[in-house]
Amino acid sequence: MSFDPMKKLATDAGNRWLFRWIFHYADHKPAKVGGWHPAARLEDMATVQSRDALALVMIEGKHFTTKEQRYFAEATGEDFINIQHLAIHFQSAGLVRTHVYGMRIIHRHGIISCFENGEVLRDDRHYSELNIIMPESTRF
Amino acid sequence: MAVVLTISETVTGSNVSDSLAGGSTGLDFGQVTNGQFAPLISQAANTGHQDIFIRHDAVVDPITDVKFYISQFSGVYGGANSAATDFTTLSNYGAADAGANANNADGLSRGLHIDMDWQVSTANQFSYSREATGQKRIFGKTYTGKDGLSLANAFDMHVDAASYWNGSSEIDATTPVTGKIGKSSDTVLGNRGHIRARTYLHTAAVDGGILQFDVVASYAYTA
Numbered sequence: 001m002s003f004d005p006m007k008k009l010a011t012d013a014g015n016r017w018l019f020r021w022i023f024h025y026a027d028h029k030p031a032k033v034g035g036w037h038p039a040a041r042l043e044d045m046a047t048v049q050s051r052d053a054l055a056l057v058m059i060e061g062k063h064f065t066t067k068e069q070r071y072f073a074e075a076t077g078e079d080f081i082n083i084q085h086l087a088i089h090f091q092s093a094g095l096v097r098t099h100v101y102g103m104r105i106i107h108r109h110g111i112i113s114c115f116e117n118g119e120v121l122r123d124d125r126h127y128s129e130l131n132i133i134m135p136e137s138t139r140f
Numbered sequence: 141m142a143v144v145l146t147i148s149e150t151v152t153g154s155n156v157s158d159s160l161a162g163g164s165t166g167l168d169f170g171q172v173t174n175g176q177f178a179p180l181i182s183q184a185a186n187t188g189h190q191d192i193f194i195r196h197d198a199v200v201d202p203i204t205d206v207k208f209y210i211s212q213f214s215g216v217y218g219g220a221n222s223a224a225t226d227f228t229t230l231s232n233y234g235a236a237d238a239g240a241n242a243n244n245a246d247g248l249s250r251g252l253h254i255d256m257d258w259q260v261s262t263a264n265q266f267s268y269s270r271e272a273t274g275q276k277r278i279f280g281k282t283y284t285g286k287d288g289l290s291l292a293n294a295f296d297m298h299v300d301a302a303s304y305w306n307g308s309s310e311i312d313a314t315t316p317v318t319g320k321i322g323k324s325s326d327t328v329l330g331n332r333g334h335i336r337a338r339t340y341l342h343t344a345a346v347d348g349g350i351l352q353f354d355v356v357a358s359y360a361y362t363a
Contacts, residue, residue: 001292006211006356021363034363038142045141046363047200083363084204088291089145090356091166092214096155098144103363 003115005088005101016116017061019072019103021046021083026055036062038085038100046083054080059103059114072120073105073112081106086113143198143361151193151305151332161350162218167192175247175343177266186243187262189255194297194321194333194357195305201362202322202329207294210252210279213352220349230353231289234280239340242266247343252279252353256298258334259312266338274298294358297321302330310334321359 008016023032023046032049039045054077062069086102104113110124146155149167158168169190172178181188196203210230213223221229230251239249242265255266257275270276271283277295279288286293302316304327313322313330322329339351 004211004291006214006291006354010212010214038363040141042141042199045200082201084360085143085363086205086358086360087143088356088358089147090211090214090354091156091164092354093164093216096147098142100142104360 001115001119001121003101003117003119005099005116006090008101008117009099014065016064017072017114017118018064018116019059019061019114021103022058022060023049023054023077024056024058025050025053026077027053029053051077051080053077057083057105057107059083059105059112061114061118072114075105075107075112079107079109081108086115141199143196143203143359145194145196145203145357145359147357148193148195149191151310151334153193156192160215160218160352162216162352164215164218166215167355169337169339172339172341174341174345175244177244177249177253177338177340179338183243183245185262186265189265189336189338192335192337194335195324195331196321196359196361198323198361202320202326203359203361204320205358205360206297206319206321206333207291207358208254208277208297208335209288209290209294209356209358211290211354211356214354215352217352218350219352220347223352226351227353229347230351231280231287233340233342234278234287235282237278237281237340239342240268242268244340244342249340250342250345251281251340252355253277253338253340254279254295255336257300258303258310258332258336260300260336265336275300291356291358294356297333297335301333301335303332303334304330305332 018036021034059073102115113121156167170178179188212227233251288295299318302313
């Protein structure tokens, strides 16, 4: 991975992708879709959505400037563990800043990370090898 | 929900807010003299360090993958050269660090050092023997491919940095995990990352003036 959000913020801040999660269900329930920014309310978080008959979990991206939308990553529902935002914290010009630079799917066979520059990184090691233990909110 | 960190100088404090040259706010390590370190109380006794506490406001899960790296200063620059030059200088200091003494008695230590054990003893803090355990890290120095100079090469928060603030005192987390900080009530993972930091300058350093840089904390949280 060559991507560094600090360098991107300094040189190319507008040329980036925003991400949201999508849950597709096998029992014809309507898909659940997250927002382009981290949810403000608990009930809008991916982690509290139903996992019954969850067929497919996807990460969709929207380009901040061109508004192009495309799918970046997917995992089957039965292998799905969690979705996380990737963030950095720093202080700049007197402001404490939190910047979300990506989103990732954690599933039983690894992690797929999507970065705001459009890069996608697959790590196919088992999540236990990656020091990712089950989040408290995970339900099966 | 968005999860925000608080990085403070005290266990329950607000975000660091020292006034920096140029007008930004951040953490001021103070002045360091050649052959010494800062903050300094007694070089002979190896005392003096900057405490840094990391906590967060997540309500669903712990945060994971907590890592640290340095980057070019992103505030209003007020140092002696330029933000880019300072980053190069600090990186080079770390890469060239040849010290062997925690208190810089040999005058060969340089750069930004962190000790990620919240309850390390005064005698052992910043000891070079702690590099092998991953507790001590110097930004710019390479440890199995990681030099702390980018997101990809960031240093993991060591398991010994995890502590729990119970409202009146700081105690050890019962079963901490590398790179994880629990929610406010989490006695198992702990609800704080607590690290110590120092800036070192070697005896032969020739450039004076203010050095400015960013320390970036990266992390992941449940969506």
